Structure formats: structure tokens, C-alpha cells
Amino acid sequence: MHPPKIQTYDVGSGVNVDNKGFRREVTEYRRAPFGLYMSRAIVGRESASWIESWLLPELGIIVSDWTWNPGHERHQDFYLDIARVEPGEQVWRTTDLYLDVIVKTGEWTEVLDVDEFVEAVATGLVDPPTAEWALHRLTEVTAALAVHGHDLDAWLATRGITLTWREDGAARAC
Template sequence: MHPPKIQTFDVPAAVNVDNKGFRRAVAEYRRTPFGLYMSREVVGRASAYWIESWLLPGLGLVVTDWRWNPGHERDQDFYLDVARIEPGETTWRTTDLYLDLVVRRGRSTEVLDVDEFVEAVAAGLIDTATAQWALHRCHETVAALAAHGHDLDAWLAEHGIALTWQGPDEAVRPAG
């Protein structure tokens, strides 16, 4: 069982450091009153070529929109990670709490990685209070999305949040 994945987002340096210490160049960071947007190329992953994420500390969620390489498309509109998000003046930090949600607009929201979450709690990798917070965050998010017809934008609008997505330049899009 792996420990929680911790990432840092160094805004002035335009770098995202993943849980393994790999530094990834960020094409764009954007701060808003409700969160931090990041857009960057995906390196070393055959299935995807671009990732855009919104870190939403008030909701304890990282909302991601992946750009898939041809033949690797997935039936999802957004991927949500339940996470502790620590905003900073220059650097933000996230601690992934294992529970993930796949949102299919207008159809469903699916919770993933419950097995990893249970194993992490059993192994003492996250404390009881954090585990309880993560479960509540996950359940509240699923219920809210269901109440809004599995429309992430409609739910977030109630919180005064409007996510915008820049996407990659045409130059980085795969041929096909």
C-alpha cells in the first residue's frame, strides 16, 4: 500500500512536482477566489497527453479534465480526487486521500478506489479524523452531484464557482 500522494504546485516557477518528485512544466496557472487552475502536458503516460486541474480547497476536491490519446478515450467528463488542499502564497500542496469520483454528465457519478482507501486506513497511512473527513466529503459530493443531475457545473454554480478550461495548444495535440 502506497502512502498518500502529495503534489506541490509552484506557481511562480510554473512547475508541478508529483508524488515521486518529478518536476513537470506547467503551461498555465490561474488563481481565482475559489481555487487554482493548472494546465500542463502529460509526460510518460501512453493514455493521455494533457491534463487540466482545478484545486478547490473549500470543497476538498481536485477536478481534472484529461485529454486522451486516440484509442485511450474514457467514458467520463471529469475525474475528481478527494484531497486536502493547502493554498499558499506561492506554492500549493495537495494530499490525495485515495477516494476518486468519475462524473459522467447527466448520467452518473461513480466512486473509485474505495479498496485503496480502506487499506490505507487499516495500514495507518491516514488518521481516523482525516479518513472520516474524506468519507464525508466523498458522500456529500456524490449526493450533491446526483441532486444536480450529475452536472458538475450546475452544482459548483451554487458555490459561486465557474470552472473554465483552456486546453492544450494545437501543436501538442496528437495526430489523428
Template sequence: MHPPKIQTYDVGAGVNVDNKGVRRTVREYRRTSFGLYMSREVVGRASASWIESWLLPELGIVVSDWTWNPGHERDQDFYLDIARVEPGEPTWRTTDLYLDVVVRTGQWSELLDADEFVAAVATGLLDPATGEWALHRATEVVTALAAHGNDLDAWLDTRGITLTWEGHGAARAG
């Protein structure tokens, strides 16, 4: 069992640093009133070539759109990490809380990694208060998506949030 994954997003330096300390150059950072957008190449991963993510602190999620390499395509439009998102100047930080939601727009949403989440709480990698917060966030996200026909954009629109994408992932732009 691994501890929660912590990433930093150094807007000033134009880098994203993963939980292992690996620094990756970011093509674009964009701040908005509701979050931070990041777009960068995926290096050293056979399944994907690009990732675009929105860090949304008030919702406790990181929304990602992956560009999959041929033969590795996945039947999903968005991947949502339930996370503590901490805005900063110039560096943002996320702590992944194990639970994830995969969305296929207009079709379904699925909660993933409940087993990892339960193990993290049981072994003390997540304290009970953080675990409860993460579980509430995941429940609220899945419920909101279901109430909006599994349409992430429709749900976020009710919150005054419009996500725009550079276009490396699925062929859509905001």
C-alpha cells in the first residue's frame, strides 16, 4: 500500500513534480477564478502521450483528459481524482485520496479504487477525518454526475465552471 500521492504544480517554473520527485515540463498553465489548468506531454508511459488537467479546489477534484496511444485507448472521456487541492503562489499542490471517478459523457460514471481507499484508511495512511471528507466528495461527485445525465460539463455549468481544453485529448474544445 502506497501513501497518498502528492504532486506540485509550479506555475512560475512551468513544471509539474510528481510524488517521486520527477519534474515534467508543462506546456501551459492557466489560472481561472475556479481552478488551474495544466497541459503537458506524458513521458515514459507506453499507454498515453498527453494529459490535460483541471485542478478544482472547491470541488475537491482533479479532472483529467488523457491522449491515449494507439492500442491503449480507453472507453472514457474524463478521469476524476478525488483530491485535496491547495492553491498557491506560484505553486499548487494536490494530495490524491485514492478514490477516482471515470466518466463516459451521457452514458455512465464509475467510482474506482474503493479497495485502495478502504485499505488506506484501515492502515492509517489516511486519517479518519480525511477519509470521511474524501468519501463525501466522491459521493457528491457521482450523485451530481448522475443527476446531470453523466455529463461533466452540464454539472459544472450549474457551479459556474466552464472547462476549456487545448485539444490533445478527445476532440472537444471549450
């Protein structure tokens, strides 16, 4: 069992550092009152070529939209990580809490990696207060998506949040 994945998003340096210490150049960072947007290429991964993510601290989620390579397409629109998101002036930090949600707009919402979450709590990698917080976030997210017809944008609009994506057409725009 791996410890929670911690990433940093260094806006000042234009890099994203993953949990293994790999530094990746970021094409665009964009701040909004509700969060931080990141867009970068994915290097060395056969299935995907690009990722765009919104870090939303108040909601405890990271919303990602992937550009899949031919033959690796997935029937999904958004991938959400339940995470602690710590904003900073120049560097943001996230701690992934194992629980993930996949959304196919207007069709369905699916929760993933509950088994990893349970194991992380059982082995002490996630303490009980953090586990409870993560479960509350998961419950809020899935309930809100269900109420809004599995439409992430519709739910976020009720919170005053509008996510914008790359405009070059390489990724799906919402």
C-alpha cells in the first residue's frame, strides 16, 4: 500500500512535481477565485497525451480532463480526485485521499478505489479525522452530481464556479 500521493503545483516556476519527485513543465497555470487551473503534456504514458486539472480547495476535489491517445479513449468526461488542496501564493499542494469519481455527463457517476481508501485507513496511512473528511467530500460530490443529472458543470454553477478549459480544441471544452 502506497502512502497518499502528494503533489506540488509551483506557479512561479511553471512546474508540477508529482509524489515521486518528477518535475513536469506546465504549459498554463490560471488562478480563479475558486481555484487553480493547470494544463500540461503527459510524457511517457501510452494512454494519454495531455491533462488539464482544476484544484478546488473549498470542495476538496481536483477535477481533471484527460486527452486520450487513439485506441485508449475512455467513456468519461471528468475524473475527480478527493483531495486536500492547500492553496499558496506561489506553490499549491495536494494530498490525494485515494477516493476517485468518474463522471459521464448526463449519464452516470462512478466511485473508484474504495478498497485502497479502506486499506489506507486500516493501515494508518490516513488518520480517522482525515478519513471522515474525505468521506464527507465524497458523499457531497456524488449526491450533488446525482441531483444535477450527473452534470458537473450544472452542480458547480450552483456554487458560483465555472470551469474553463483549453481553447485550442485539443481537449473537450465545457
